[in-house]
Amino acid sequence: MTAPILELRDVRTHFPVRGGFLARRDAGAVKAVDGVSLSLARGEVLGLVGESGCGKSTLARTIMQLVPTTGGAVILEGKNLTTGTDAEIEAVRRDLQMVFQDPYASLNPRMTVHDTIAEPLLVHRVCARADTTARVAELMTLVGLAPRFMQKYPHEFSGGQRQRIAIARALALNPKIIIADEPVSALDVSIQAQILNLLAQLVRRMGLSLIFIAHDLSVVKHISDRVAVMYLGKIVELGPASDVIERPRHPYTRALISAIPTPNPGRERTRKRIVLPGDPPSPINPPRGCAFHPRCPHAQERCQAAVPPLEKLEGSHEVACIRAEEIWQ
């Protein structure tokens, strides 16, 4: 394998929590991302899965350097972004672009499609003012929008079309990596498939790397080469998409997969579902040892002793559970 385009080394993003009178007392920290190491190859699609509050969006924002990192390194093509100067980060941002969940909120309602897509071109001065319209038309065609709609405003488009505009804007600077944070969860089923096809096609055609964040495992399975499952700021399972989803090893991943209702009434009525008790715990005061142990059906006392490291099971399938081998028997 060639050198990874992006590497995360023990990345931590903590948000301080202040309490007491005038918020002067330091009351700990929300450990939104707590020791994540990952690498992303060129042209690879990495799916990032987890429930709300597990830190997947914060991880995306950390990679983009939209929030300051507490520790660790984000290395893009050999450059450490966490120690870079503002000017360096600015230059690198071109290579990293993001698509957000809600296309109703992420587009400026007062800007036409043309202005929205042209803005990054003008900010980064990659395109002469006279050539922007041609480039915008090219980008619109690329994402399946007719260039004649260029002078329209976002409210004149449906949710799926708006997400296409957001994708066109993200592609404007020829990025190397796109981070898509729940890009289809606000869309209807029949439209979701259209956007997924578009993303898969762009990755293939333009050789992009994609980090695809979602809570819906069936969507992630379809588009991803590898999948990472997050729980309370840590990666608990990582491996090739088909391995993680068809042969999940971590008890959390297994519960997550079993909780997805399948559109198959015969199977749905007979299969045994693992229903996890309670809610994910607070990231301010995570449980000792393995953060999942209070909800885990297989927990033992030794699970509380230490945070389990992510260990290789077979091939490139990694799991952070000390009982992974036994449970599987």
Next chain:
Amino acid sequence: MLLSVKDLRTYFHTRSGVYRAVDGVSFDLRRGETLGIVGESGSGKSVTCYSLMGLVPQPPGRIESGTAMFDGADLLHCAPRRLQAIRGKRISMIFQDPMTSLNPYLRISEQLIEPLLIHEKISRKAALARALEMLEAVGINDAAKRIHYHPHEFSGGMRQRVMIAMALITKPELLIADEPTTALDVTVQAQILELIKKMQHESGMAVIFITHDLGVVSGLCDRVQVMYAGRIVETADTRTLFYHPRHPYTIGLQRSIPSLQKKGGELFTIKGLPPDVSKPFRGCAFAERCEHAKPLCNEKDPQLAPVSPTHAQTCLRVQAGEI
């Protein structure tokens, strides 16, 4: 029959035209039955239920026609006092977003006993005891303490449990659930679906479950109806709908679910967009996106016709035996 809806039409009269949100919907619901209403956003599934509950803002909304007989009373035309005696007591509703459907200023206890104080001759003390019992029944740990909390002290899943407790405290005969798990994580969704099943098993109430997720419907509902552009396009018992769907839209919707498709390949999509229901159209609303459409589809208004005693659909070409 517990509920019988006939030819319901709810239109919204706005500046940009008349939106025919619900356009001639008829269905029946037996006691204890679970009916799923599936459709994409704008298909009229929520407006159908809002119309039954008298929750459509009028204006701009207007119920143009139809009847909804619930145990001898027409929900669409009966006197406000009579509707009030039914709504919240014999028919309850839970909503999509548990974050915004509880009053943030009131303790959970106040909100839970409100329906009891309105609908039953009961003392505050007795009502609180029932509320506590209900809160335990929906699986809130430490209910005796938590009943005095405010909504912000609960997580999303717990708030939805509180909403369910509130809806079921008057022992309704019909529960309308409008996307109750859409805002929740899958593991919490699994908990809430189990809870609804359990409560229904214990009380024998009927449930109308509105969702856009075909997966949720498959394990929960006895019967499913699929809506498109304000109309029911197919209705059947759950097994038939999933294993032998006939209407091209139902088939397309099912085929576009990623989990049912081969990994890596191009996903099946229904081309195009749902129609603008403010523009008049003739014939089948799905025709412009349908791969089987013939000129006839744009001329004749499709009607539900039975395929079998428990299965009906509107596609003209299926009815003609052509597909």
